[in-house]
Amino acid sequence: MSGAADRNQGFARGFVTDIWYFAALSSDLKPGRPARQVIMGEPVLLARAPDGSLFALSDICPHRAAPLSAGRFACEADGHASIECPYHGWRFTADGQCAAIPSLAEGQDFDLARVRSPRYPVAESQGLVFIWMASEPRGGEPDRPPPTFPGLVGGRPKIVDRQDFDAHIDHAVVGLMDPAHGPFVHRQWWWRSKGSRHEKAKAFAPGPDGFIMTRHPPSRNSRAYVLLGGAPTTEIGFRLPGLRWEHVQAGSRQLLSLACLTPISATRTRITQILWSDHPAVSLLRPWVGIAARRFLKQDGDMVNLQNQGLAYEPALLWVDDADRQAKWYQSLKREWAASRREGRAFVNPVTPTTLRWVS
Numbered sequence: 001m002s003g004a005a006d007r008n009q010g011f012a013r014g015f016v017t018d019i020w021y022f023a024a025l026s027s028d029l030k031p032g033r034p035a036r037q038v039i040m041g042e043p044v045l046l047a048r049a050p051d052g053s054l055f056a057l058s059d060i061c062p063h064r065a066a067p068l069s070a071g072r073f074a075c076e077a078d079g080h081a082s083i084e085c086p087y088h089g090w091r092f093t094a095d096g097q098c099a100a101i102p103s104l105a106e107g108q109d110f111d112l113a114r115v116r117s118p119r120y121p122v123a124e125s126q127g128l129v130f131i132w133m134a135s136e137p138r139g140g141e142p143d144r145p146p147p148t149f150p151g152l153v154g155g156r157p158k159i160v161d162r163q164d165f166d167a168h169i170d171h172a173v174v175g176l177m178d179p180a181h182g183p184f185v186h187r188q189w190w191w192r193s194k195g196s197r198h199e200k201a202k203a204f205a206p207g208p209d210g211f212i213m214t215r216h217p218p219s220r221n222s223r224a225y226v227l228l229g230g231a232p233t234t235e236i237g238f239r240l241p242g243l244r245w246e247h248v249q250a251g252s253r254q255l256l257s258l259a260c261l262t263p264i265s266a267t268r269t270r271i272t273q274i275l276w277s278d279h280p281a282v283s284l285l286r287p288w289v290g291i292a293a294r295r296f297l298k299q300d301g302d303m304v305n306l307q308n309q310g311l312a313y314e315p316a317l318l319w320v321d322d323a324d325r326q327a328k329w330y331q332s333l334k335r336e337w338a339a340s341r342r343e344g345r346a347f348v349n350p351v352t353p354t355t356l357r358w359v360s
Helices: 003-008 169-177 223-228 280-284 286-311 325-343
Strands: 019-025 035-039 042-048 054-058 072-075 081-084 091-093 098-100 122-125 128-133 159-165 199-207 210-216 233-239 243-250 253-265 268-277 354-359
Touching (some): 019 042, 019 253, 054 122, 169 253, 169 268, 169 286, 169 325, 268 280, 268 286
Antiparallel strands (some): 035 253, 042 054, 072 081, 081 091, 091 098, 122 128, 159 268, 199 210, 199 354, 233 243, 253 268
């Protein structure tokens, strides 16, 4: 594949739109305490009103561009909450409508209906907060519910870790789903036998907006699963725009690991790793499991930084079967998602059931 063809396909260019992106844990957002995020290069005010309801607005006051997230909540005459800009006190309700401009003197005629802050739809699902990023600048209402995941998601997580990668979300997604880098990037003695590599054969099937590595026993050289006991089995899934989960069952116990990728900009991606489990071993070893999870992500981030030295020259990228098939599926999923939205039709998953083989 030539560099030009690679660019024309959109890899590491632009973002998937008209879709839900992970924004925060529900527990991150406290009533009356607005938060600021940057998603896809856009500053976003994400807030929970004093009554517990969520809303998201552009974090740029249309008056003089001060961040609304630095303001405080107010209460309008109708009882609805508003956010007050810290610069001149302009107030905006949860739907983005300007409710007050304090500097207006009596008799000065100004139509407040003309002033709005762009609004982003938000939703809570299983203790997670998602934000709808539309393709049109004026936004649009979601035409599908936020994603859901199997297992124990929704309760209190055992571990939450956040790291920013200096990479476009496409490179971050492909890096995290890559099945062949483990023996070279993650060499911990407690994770796999030293120098151990085996041929793997895994069955895949299409899943909601993505694909699933169907349930199977963990590989023999993956030592960490032994701690769970109970003949564990695992199922691994991916769905657009950047959500990768692994659901492990060990007897009657479960473990769910969810990696949520949220693009901050064209060159920076936030990875939020969340782990839920009712397994006593996870609770007992929680400090060490947290250290391990952070170390894994840091190793992936360090490799991204090394990769950036080569990507700076915009080389052609070579994708090989079967180890890179998931990366190729991801690109096909992106193209089909964009085409279905553009053509106003249903999304048709391009992934078909198959078994992939590689050595790792």
